Amino acid sequence: MITRQLNFTIISRLLYQRSIRVIKIHSFRNEHHLFDQSTEADNASITRSMLCYLHKNLPYQSLQIFKDTLRMGFSGNVDEVMVALALKACRSELKIGCQVHGYAISSGFVSYTVVANSLMNVYSKNGQLESALCVFESLCYPDVVSWNTILTGFQKSEDVLNFALQMNMNGVRFDPVTYTTILAYCSDHEDFLFGIQLHCLIMKFGLDCEVFVGNALISMYSRWDRLLEARRLFDEMPKKDLVTWNAMISGYTQEGDHGLEAILLFTEMVRGRMELDHISLTSAVSACGHERNLVLGKLIHGLTMKLGYGTDVSVCNVLISTYSKCDVIEDAKLVFQAINKRNVVSWTSMISLNEDDALSLFNDMRLDDVYPNDVTFVGLIYAISVRKLAKEGRTIHGFCIKTGFLSEQNVCNSLITMYAKFESMGDCLKFFEELNCRDITSWNSLISGCAQNGLYQKALQMFLVAVTKSKPNNYTFGSALSAIADAEDISLKYGQRCHSYLIKLGLNTDPIISAALLDMYAKRGSIHESQRVFDDTPRRSQFAWTAIISAYAGHGDYESMIKLFNEMEKDGERPDSVTFLSVLTACSRKGMVEMGRLIFDSMEKRYHIEPSPAHYSCMVDVLGRAGKLEEAREMVRMIPGQPSLSSLQSLFGACQIYGNVEMAEEIAEDLLALEPMESGPYVMISNLYAEKEEWEKVSMIRRIMKNKGVKKEVGFSWVDVGVSSCLHGFSSGDKSHPQSEEIRLIAKCLGSEMKRMSEREEEHLLMLGNLSNNTTDRTKVDIVKKQASTYEEIEAEHEKDQRLAMAKRCSDEGVKAGAKAAVVATIATAIPTLASVRFLPWAKAHLNHTAQALIISTVAGAAYFIVADKTVLATARKNSFNQANTNREA
Structure with missing residues (x-):
């Protein structure tokens, strides 16, 4: 009987060994059957079986063997290694891990370090760091694995670094796993010096030859955007594995500025017949998206299909993003349809991509039992904002309240932008005031919304508050400068003060800031300041080039504009649609028909930009003017x-x-x-x-x-008075100015005086004999007389209710009132009134009948506010004083 039992034990062991070979060829059919048939099993066979299942990523089968060992009465054969393997098998099952913990306590295995380490790993992987620390503190002699296990459980980098320092103070020598764990948490720039010190220690102890330590160093330098150091480490590594290549390629694609380097490295990887995984492919596809390289992106897409990753959700998500960046929407939809099991990233990408079908896609996502995240709502709100679906936007707002997503800051910021897009600034301001937490993006969204809706004073006010409440960034200043540039009722002095503050903060060379400064000075008439800002910019971005080209185009210096456009191409910057719009506008104003045709044709043929x-x-304007x-x-x-x-x-x-x-x-x-x-x-x-x-x-x-x-629409003109940054606005029929009566009388007297001076000018020209022989000069005099007469007719018609006719709108020519006021103010400041009257022939050539009358009336108004001929102004003041006394006596 004993012999038969012994023979069965030997046979069972042999069968267990055979089962290991079966497992290695991916067959586990007989494992439990053999175990159930055995009446006795030793530690080695049970341990091997559990290990085989764990190596094949089948933790439940390994756990079942441990459970059956206890059920069949083999508890005497259980040792600390089996308990540790059982705990490793239940890393994602906290409830079962607690049960095994209870068994370890009752059986005394909890005192073993290997069991305690596995137990800490279970708790830390499931977010129970306090329980893991309790187990750690109960250890009499924790080893380096114990310390490493706790290190991996921390969520914040500062906790990891502090625990590592405590580990060093306790005399525990770091091993490669320790360095790898710490380097993974050195992500902030504040940890840069600490990471450098760790690198020095790694080199001191000769651990830099370890592959996974080198991989961690490459990833760390890539996160800090120190790609030169990362590439040097990559090239110096004696042995590279798949993770090494993936780390370097991913580092190049993180910032988006080194997509070409990532593509070249991936090409080298393929030529070397390296093994590729989903991380390699996603990084390469992402690099194609950054470079807008559709051809190479499709080639890599074909490679993913060949390697069996065509339906992998992570690879497909990046393919959708790449096709959307290349404006190939149909291919992105095909990739989305090919995904077997779509996750939240897949749905969010499609919602952000399809603005017209965003709502229907969101409903399909919910039907697919995929719960949205904050990024989903940001994309959905953006799509609704673009289409200006106010009703649906408010519905999504209510849904965010119901689901608790208003606790996400980026969702709140998107709602601020949405209401601004709807031109519902009352709701926008109300929602902003109700926010419990506001970051700088919240302030940026509000400032930008106010500027876009013409609330320039409110935008400037919010900017001044934002500077004191939060730390402003380049977008904050960019939005404020945009408001100052477009506002006619805000003095340029605010823009100059903002510029000074930027210089103080060292942000004046930022590409976004420099472009905003260029635009602000150009729109406010200071083209020389725009050029100075452009010259001081060390790294001229596409925005800066476009801004300076638009500035010269707006100021009529078309030769400089064309010269800058050519320099932009030589500098390697590709013009975008906004650049072409500025150049074509300049061609229209200058009458350069052939140049306009060449530039328009080059948009699609050379730069692949659809007009x-x-x-x-x-x-149309270029051809029409010609x-x-x-x-x-x-x-x-x-x-x-x-x-x-x-x-x-x-x-x-x-x-x-x-x-x-x-x-x-x-x-x-x-x-x-x-x-x-x-x-x-x-x-x-x-x-x-x-x-x-x-x-x-x-x-x-x-x-x-x-x-x-x-x-x-009533037009306004603005005059900047003195050094107090105070602007006076004027419109037709407005009597709100406290000095309106005095302004009206002076304007009327100036008109009469200008008419008298024009008659003198005519007599002077007749005496010189120019009128009889020169038709052009005669025309000039007729124009002067006509303008003065027209002005008196306008003034007589609006004598009762018009303070100053300087805001008469010239909609036929599309001339903005603010631009007219700036032109006239410049003339009135730079030259005497008589020269201003001589300026009228130019007005006849460029403006319509109403605009000509505006020039005369605005020169008269500017004479009161700024500088004019002292004799004319004194006469006008005297006449207006006499007229006022006469009215008072009457």
């Missing part, structure tokens, strides 16, 4: 979708100039159909009929405007 409706509008009306009309038909308002207005203006009434009437119908509630098209059509002296049609247009409730 937008704005680019087509510029080309009298090529049929070509301009054909260009309007080429605009994708519906023709824009600006393109039709440009063509209409060209038809007016060149007398093509038939085409103008066709364009007029399109304008009214496109914008039935805008005053601009009605005014343009009315002026067209007025030039043809068809007064009945003029009256009809005015009646239509009145019946539809279309009102012409």
